[in-house]
Amino acid sequence: MLFDPTRLAAFMLAGIALNLTPGPDTMYVLARSMGQGRSAGIVSALGIAAGCLFHIAAAALGLSALLATSAMAFTVVKWVGAIYLVWMGVQMLRSKAGPEAVQGLQPTSLWRIFRDGVVTNVLNPKVALFFLAFLPQFVDPARGATGLQFVVLGLLFDVTGTVWLxxxxGAAGAFGGWLRRNPRVAAVQKRVTGAVFVALGARLALQGRE
Known part of the structure; x- marks a missing residue:
């Protein structure tokens, strides 16, 4: 067997607990769901899941070690991701306010929402370091194919996280539907969504490697 059943069960429990802990991915999906509906939230979750595939592959190939050992690489990736998040938030904050603006809003395409989910996840070096630090604890070299073990564990973590998101x-999309039927409230919510993205960018910019 590729995994010891006890070790695999421990991984699943730890992974589910970590997925249930609110973080940037959770806030991103909630903001998109409340701002544009359930479909947008689900597509956001799928974008984040696709971004995780990049980190899984990087961890399996050992590329994540570069971010762990190179301060320059970590800083560059961190700042690119932070700027991207802040830019999205500022775009929302600068858009027109008021009921007439909300009623005339053109919804962001699902493809763009998916792309933003991928980019924000890929450009978060903390995710890469998380996979590099978390997955090895459950990989057993004695069972061989460590790269395959990385991939399988990463996919299990990704799937459980996606189901949760x-x-x-779905829950946030239902609430967001009520907001969109109340234009003045929706205008405020749109500003809140923009502020959330700016805050996520600032949080990413300020966090360190440890």
Missing amino acids: VFLA
């Missing part, structure tokens, strides 16, 4: 998207 899709559930949140």
